[in-house]
Amino acid sequence: MIEFTFWDIVRNLLLAARWTVLLSLAAFVGGALVGLIVLFFRIAKNKWAKRIASGYIALFQGTPLLMQLFLMFFGLPMLGLRIDPWMAAVLGLTFFASAYLAEIWRSGVDALPKGQWDAGASLGLHYLQELRLIILPQAFAITRAPTVGFLVQLIKSTALTSIIGFEELVRTSNAINNATFEPFKVYGMVALIFFALCFPLTQYARRLERAAAR
Amino acid sequence: MGYSLDFGWLAGAAGVIARGAAMTLLLIVVTTIAGTFLSILGAAGRRSGPKPLKVAIGVYVEVMRNTPFLVQLFFIFFGLPSLGIRLDPILAAMLAMTLNMAAYTIEIVGAGLDAVPRGQTEAALALGLRPRQVFVKIVLPQALKVIYPALTSQIVIMMLESAVVSQIAVRELTYEADMLQARTFRAFETYFVVTMVYLGLSMGLRRLLVAGGRRALGAGVS
Numbered sequence: 001m002i003e004f005t006f007w008d009i010v011r012n013l014l015l016a017a018r019w020t021v022l023l024s025l026a027a028f029v030g031g032a033l034v035g036l037i038v039l040f041f042r043i044a045k046n047k048w049a050k051r052i053a054s055g056y057i058a059l060f061q062g063t064p065l066l067m068q069l070f071l072m073f074f075g076l077p078m079l080g081l082r083i084d085p086w087m088a089a090v091l092g093l094t095f096f097a098s099a100y101l102a103e104i105w106r107s108g109v110d111a112l113p114k115g116q117w118d119a120g121a122s123l124g125l126h127y128l129q130e131l132r133l134i135i136l137p138q139a140f141a142i143t144r145a146p147t148v149g150f151l152v153q154l155i156k157s158t159a160l161t162s163i164i165g166f167e168e169l170v171r172t173s174n175a176i177n178n179a180t181f182e183p184f185k186v187y188g189m190v191a192l193i194f195f196a197l198c199f200p201l202t203q204y205a206r207r208l209e210r211a212a213a214r
Numbered sequence: 215m216g217y218s219l220d221f222g223w224l225a226g227a228a229g230v231i232a233r234g235a236a237m238t239l240l241l242i243v244v245t246t247i248a249g250t251f252l253s254i255l256g257a258a259g260r261r262s263g264p265k266p267l268k269v270a271i272g273v274y275v276e277v278m279r280n281t282p283f284l285v286q287l288f289f290i291f292f293g294l295p296s297l298g299i300r301l302d303p304i305l306a307a308m309l310a311m312t313l314n315m316a317a318y319t320i321e322i323v324g325a326g327l328d329a330v331p332r333g334q335t336e337a338a339l340a341l342g343l344r345p346r347q348v349f350v351k352i353v354l355p356q357a358l359k360v361i362y363p364a365l366t367s368q369i370v371i372m373m374l375e376s377a378v379v380s381q382i383a384v385r386e387l388t389y390e391a392d393m394l395q396a397r398t399f400r401a402f403e404t405y406f407v408v409t410m411v412y413l414g415l416s417m418g419l420r421r422l423l424v425a426g427g428r429r430a431l432g433a434g435v436s
Contacts, residue, residue, distance in 0.1 A: 067412060
């Protein structure tokens with residue numbers, strides 16, 4: 001048996017946490033990009049575009065993330081793509097995030113008074129200009145708190161990618177636990193690292209919320 | 215591409231899938247009841263308990279909300295035995311789900327309690343009701359009515375999150391899917407079918423909760 005000192009455990013967990021952070025960032029950026037596209041469909045005037053976007057959102061919000069990851073992991077190779085756990089994790093979390101972010105931002109767009117659209121049109125802006133210059137900046141501004149709140153949820157969700165074999169914090173902790181038989185200490189440490197990542201963001205979201213309420 | 219989808223295994227697997235779905239539903243029913251009860255106690259304690267209790271509930275809520283459910287599950291299932299508390303997988307899953315859900319619903323119930331005007335409490339006290347009666351009969355029903363939609367969403371989210379308890383070998387829907395795909399070598403089809411079952415469950419559960427809420431709490435519940 002390999003001897004692990006307390007510091008070995010901490011060091012290995014912190015090294016693994018880099019992958020948790022990187023995956024969270026990649027999924028958040030990817031989710032924001034895809035989420036923007038879904039948002040365009042969701043707020044489009046075309047009835048079918050709206051329906052497709054609503055269906056997309058309902059599908060991802062109505063099924064477990066774990067299933068979505070499994071479908072990525074086993075489904076993409078069937079399309080002829082060679083896929084490793086990292087790709088499956090990034091893509092799975094990207095689609096998952098895009099559905100939630102699109103819905104959050106959609107609520108921001110809906111919250112704007114109709115006069116904003118009318119004012120934009122009366123200035124002679126066309127649809128895309130209206131969105132880019134008037135609607136979206138305001139919609140993003142009023143949904144900052146829930147967006148940050150979702151980032152917390154996304155960071156926590158990266159834990160599930162350990163199940164499809166991505167070497168992040170939880171998977172590493174499983175391996176360390178199998179070697180040290182100290183689950184209480186190991187999983188306690190993992191919880192602490194996640195807490196250190198998430199709690200500041202939670203506080204930040206709360207501050208944004210309070211500022212918005214004032 | 216040489217791969218073609220094959221759902222021929224499905225006929226023989228329907229029973230197993232149904233059994234898994236039943237376990238998933240059992241987990242969420244127990245969690246909903248225990249979690250709601252716990253969160254009512256928690257929210258009440260956080261508002262009118264002694265200072266140390268308030269702090270303890272606050273810390274509990276923050277810790278649970280800022281750590282992944284999977285880690286909480288592993289901590290309870292693998293970690294607690296080293297303290298001499300050994301739970302079987304189903305109990306550990308129910309405990310982890312209840313504790314996780316309560317952290318979210320404590321805040322939801324709390325918001326509901328805050329939304330009930332103080333005049334309601336004062337009027338009830340003036341009528342000679344005891345404080346506990348005021349809480350149970352006057353404040354709580356009104357609070358539950360306000361928060362019911364948020365509570366419904368949280369229950370559905372928890373049902374979807376329960377997929378990870380397959381990792382400690384609870385024989386629910388995801389666990390059965392894992393076993394099925396290992397036997398049929400049809401991983402994508404198996405997970406696709408089970409994903410659709412989850413979608414049906416979450417939509418059905420939401421409908422059922424909304425309809426049930428209308429009956430129990432009266433009109434105006436969406």
